[in-house]
Amino acid sequence: MSAQVNALPRAVQRRLAARPRLTDAVWVGGLTLFDMATVLHRSPEPPGWGVVLWGAQTVPLLWRRTAPRAVLAAMTGLYVLFQALGAVPSKVPGPFLLMLGVYAVARYARASVSGPLALLSLLSATVTDALSGHWEPPRLGSLEPISATTFVFFFALAWLLGYGRRRIDTDAARLRELNRRLTAEQELNARQAVLTERARIARDLHDVVAHHVSAIALQARAAEDVLTSGPLQQEEAARGVGVIACTADTALTEMRRLLGLLSFGDGAHDLTPEPSLDGLDRLVGVATSAGCRVACHVEVSSAAPAGMQVSAYRIVQEALTNAVKHAGPVAVRIAVCGDATRLTVEVENGPPGPDHRPVPGAGRGLVGMRERVAAFDGELDAGPRPDGGWRLRAVLSARAPRAPQPVASRERR
Structure with missing residues (x-):
């Protein structure tokens, strides 16, 4: 019974891995709806366009595999727009949604590209917070969403995780290629033998x-x-x-x-x-x-x-x-x-x-x-x-x- 229970999540994981676009659509859609639901019952009640703008910040993640640089740029732009317009009163996004874009660009783009983009996004977000009044000076040990220390910490964490996953995927692809070549060489040697x-x-x-x-x-x-x-x-x-x-x-x-x-035979013959x-x-x-x-x-x-x-x-x-x-x-x-x-x-x-x-x-x-x-x-x-x-x-x-x-x-x- 336990084997069947353990096999079910693995089967679901394999099915989702075989359909990456469907997987992205499911979890990005769920995340967007969840984010919008968290601001619907705030007081005072936010305007509808503010709720939509809040939820739109995660929509670009649908293209995180094919266009990670554009995804991070779009998410940063939507973050700046949301903060500048004050779409949802007293709502401070913090770095948590942008972390997903930083992780995506670090995983699917070269480090020479993803590093400068992450720094540019960090600079844009902190400057926007400073100009819009959502700013606190950096304080060691403070992880408040409006603190620049928070942005630096979570951006660095997301980039390192994405870069590490990229390295793992690259090594796995290289090992698969080596295994393919080894298999082909073994087949060639077997035919030659x-x-x-x-x-x-x-x-x-x-x-x-x-x-x-x-x-x-x-x-x-x-x-x-x-x-x-x-x-x-x-x-x-x-x-x-x-x-x-x-x-x-x-x-x-x-x-x-x-x-x-x-x-x-068994070698027993004379x-x-x-x-x-x-x-x-x-x-x-x-x-x-x-x-x-x-x-x-x-x-x-x-x-x-x-x-x-x-x-x-x-x-x-x-x-x-x-x-x-x-x-x-x-x-x-x-x-x-x-x-x-x-x-x-x-x-x-x-x-x-x-x-x-x-x-x-x-x-x-x-x-x-x-x-x-x-x-x-x-x-x-x-x-x-x-x-x-x-x-x-x-x-x-x-x-x-x-x-x-x-x-x-x-x-x-």
């Missing part, structure tokens, strides 16, 4: 799938040749189909591992660890099953960082994939050497045979390799050999890796 992650996933999918699928395509063509050329050699055909099945199983295992890393240079024999076996004659030499310190080993593994994998796709069953030489701070990867393959049909490529492999090398502040050199083969050399450094930048490449491997 999504794009970066998509690029990484695409690169890993390419590294995992392209190698095995290329081997499958090459073996399938070899099996097709066996089945369509001359007498059926069941044992050789069965061996080729078995190699295709084994390579497909390996590709599925790699895919399940990658998808497992992308899942949002996932295959990240590949390293210790697993090069498996890559060599796939390439050998595709007909390549692979010579592999690895001399790497066990202290080499795991991330650098993963990148070196993927570079060798992509190089073997390119060799199988573009050259077919040729001689391939792999050399990986290095220590805890530097790794050098070299992969060379011979020229393709005259009857080889290359598997089409999109050029993403070399781009992915360049990104991996750039992440370790390394160097990549890839290009054809004089005899028609292909040579790739990558150098990885164990210095703090930087974020990879997409690198355009003209080679299509």
